[in-house]
Amino acid sequence: MFDGRQRRVVSMWFPRLASDRVLRARPVDGPFALTLKDNNAERLYCLNPAAERLGLSRGMPFSDARAFCPDLVSRPADPRADARLLAVLRRWATRYCPWVGVEGVDGLVLDITGAAHLMGGEAGMLVDMRQRMGRAGIGLRLGLADTRGAAWALARHGEGVAAPGAPLDALGPLPVAALRLAPEAAVALQRLGLATIGALAEAPRAPLARRFGPGLMRRLDQALGDQPEPVAPAPEPPHYATRLTLPEPIGRVEDVMAGLSRLLPPLCEKLAQHEAGARAFRLTLRRVDQESREVELRLARPMRDPARIGPLFARGVAEVDAGYGIDQLRLQALGVEALPARQVTQMTERPADRLDDLITRIGTRIGLENVQRFLPADSHIPERAFLIAPAAFSRPEGPWHSPRPRPLRLFPPEPIAATGPHPPARFRWRRMGFTTGRATGPERLAPEWWLQDESWRRGLRDYWQVETAGGRRLWMFHTPQDPGWFVQGEFA
Incomplete structure (x- = not known):
C-alpha cells in the first residue's frame, strides 16, 4: 500500500x-x-x-x-x-x-x-x-497487476489486467514459467503435475522448498504480493561538467589557463571515480557582454589526466577574443568512454601516451581525421593488403605478415613492352631503359573471385622481384591468361 x-x-x-x-x-x-x-x-x-x-x-x-x-x-x-x-x-x-x-x-x-x-x-x-x-x-x-511479478507474468504469458487485490485469479491459469523461473525448474514442476501457477499455489510448500530451494517460493510470494519487490528507476548517467564564476573579468591567456587548471582536477577526479575517460572537452568562456566563446579539444584517446589535458588547450584559448572580459568558465567532458584503472609501474608514462598526445596536438591544427595510419587487411591482393584509418580512432594492428617480401612503394600497374613468361632481359619503363640483372620468382596470385575488381580483369598474376643492372629493384608481374608485363612496385 x-x-x-x-x-x-x-x-x-x-x-x-x-x-x-x-x-x-x-x-x-x-x-x-x-x-x-x-x-x-x-x-x-x-x-x-x-x-x-x-x-x-x-x-x-x-x-x-x-x-x-x-x-x-x-x-x-x-x-x-x-x-x-x-x-x-x-x-x-x-x-x-x-x-x-x-x-x-x-x-x-x-x-x-x-x-x-x-x-x-x-x-x-x-x-x-x-x-x-x-x-x-x-x-x-x-x-497490469498489484505486483511486479504478476505484471511480468501477464505481459509475457497472457496479456491482461489483474483486478486489485486478486492477483491469483489472473495468474492461476498461467504456466509456472510465468514466475520467472529457470527453464529446468519449470520443466521439473510440470513433470510433477504442477503445470500452472494455481496448482503450484495449492501444493504443500515444505516439500517444494526442500526440492527446489527457497527461490521457487520467493518468486511465488512476490507474484502474489506476500513478499515486496520494489520498482527501482534506472539511475541517471553522471553529468561531467564544472563551472567557475569570477568576481572580476579576465582577458589574458594566462588567467584563463589558470582558471582552467582549477576546473580540470575535480572533473578528472569525477571521471576517475566512474573509471571513465573523455574523448573531447568543451571549454565555454562567457564574456561580460553575455556572449560566449567555445574552445573544443578533441583527443586521440580517452583521457582523464589534468597534467596532460591542460596544455593541449593553450592553442585554442589563445585564439579566443575575450572582448571586454570573461567572467565565467565552464568545462564539460564529451564522448565519455570506459577507461579502467591500470597498474602503476616505474614508467609513469608509456610511449603510447606520448604518441597519443602528439596525434592530439597535430589533430588540433589539421583535424584528427587527417592524421592517418596504415593497418593490415585480410587479403592476399597487394592493393587490398592494407587499410588507411584515422590514427585517433584506431589502434596499430599486426604484425604485418606476408609469405613473400613486399615493395616499400606500391602504385597502379604500369605496362611495359615485353613478351614471354620470364622477365625480359631488357625493357623500357617510364622512358628509361633497364637491363635485368637478377630475377626471383614467380609468385602466383589469383584474383578474389567473390569481389568484382576491374584491375584484375586479366586474371592470374605471376609476380617477380627484378633487380636491374643499375641497382633498382622492381616488382613486376606477368598475366599468363592475357599475356602482358607490368611494373607495380619498387623495393627500397
Whole structure:
C-alpha cells in the first residue's frame, strides 16, 4: 500500500524490440530476421511476425532457417543499439509515472500507483501506451497487476489486467514459467503435475522448498504480493561538467589557463571515480557582454589526466577574443568512454601516451581525421593488403605478415613492352631503359573471385622481384591468361 492507495504496476514487454528497431528504418516485405553469432554459429536472434508464421524461431541455426525459408531476409543484430533504444523508451515512459525501471533487455516496469487518474484511469493509460507504440512501429504487450511479478507474468504469458487485490485469479491459469523461473525448474514442476501457477499455489510448500530451494517460493510470494519487490528507476548517467564564476573579468591567456587548471582536477577526479575517460572537452568562456566563446579539444584517446589535458588547450584559448572580459568558465567532458584503472609501474608514462598526445596536438591544427595510419587487411591482393584509418580512432594492428617480401612503394600497374613468361632481359619503363640483372620468382596470385575488381580483369598474376643492372629493384608481374608485363612496385 502507498498513501492508502493500492499499489499498481505495469509491465511493458517489447517482444520484437531488435527487429522493430531495424525495420522502422528499412522496412522489409516478407520474412525477416536478425542473426547473432553464438559459439561460432550464426543463429536467429529476433524475427518479425512473417518469419514466425513460417515456423522460424529464436535460437534456430541460420543455415537451417535459410534452407527452410529461402526468401528470408537477414541482417546482423546489434545488441548495443537495442540497449540504446530501450534507454530512450525508458525516458519516454516517464511521461506516465516517475518510477520506471528496466526489465531485462526488452522490457520496462512502471509503478503507476497514484498516477493512472492523470491519463483517464488505468484503461485509458494502457490504450495510450498501445497507440503510441503502434504509431512508432514497435510491438508492445502489457500486463497490469498489484505486483511486479504478476505484471511480468501477464505481459509475457497472457496479456491482461489483474483486478486489485486478486492477483491469483489472473495468474492461476498461467504456466509456472510465468514466475520467472529457470527453464529446468519449470520443466521439473510440470513433470510433477504442477503445470500452472494455481496448482503450484495449492501444493504443500515444505516439500517444494526442500526440492527446489527457497527461490521457487520467493518468486511465488512476490507474484502474489506476500513478499515486496520494489520498482527501482534506472539511475541517471553522471553529468561531467564544472563551472567557475569570477568576481572580476579576465582577458589574458594566462588567467584563463589558470582558471582552467582549477576546473580540470575535480572533473578528472569525477571521471576517475566512474573509471571513465573523455574523448573531447568543451571549454565555454562567457564574456561580460553575455556572449560566449567555445574552445573544443578533441583527443586521440580517452583521457582523464589534468597534467596532460591542460596544455593541449593553450592553442585554442589563445585564439579566443575575450572582448571586454570573461567572467565565467565552464568545462564539460564529451564522448565519455570506459577507461579502467591500470597498474602503476616505474614508467609513469608509456610511449603510447606520448604518441597519443602528439596525434592530439597535430589533430588540433589539421583535424584528427587527417592524421592517418596504415593497418593490415585480410587479403592476399597487394592493393587490398592494407587499410588507411584515422590514427585517433584506431589502434596499430599486426604484425604485418606476408609469405613473400613486399615493395616499400606500391602504385597502379604500369605496362611495359615485353613478351614471354620470364622477365625480359631488357625493357623500357617510364622512358628509361633497364637491363635485368637478377630475377626471383614467380609468385602466383589469383584474383578474389567473390569481389568484382576491374584491375584484375586479366586474371592470374605471376609476380617477380627484378633487380636491374643499375641497382633498382622492381616488382613486376606477368598475366599468363592475357599475356602482358607490368611494373607495380619498387623495393627500397
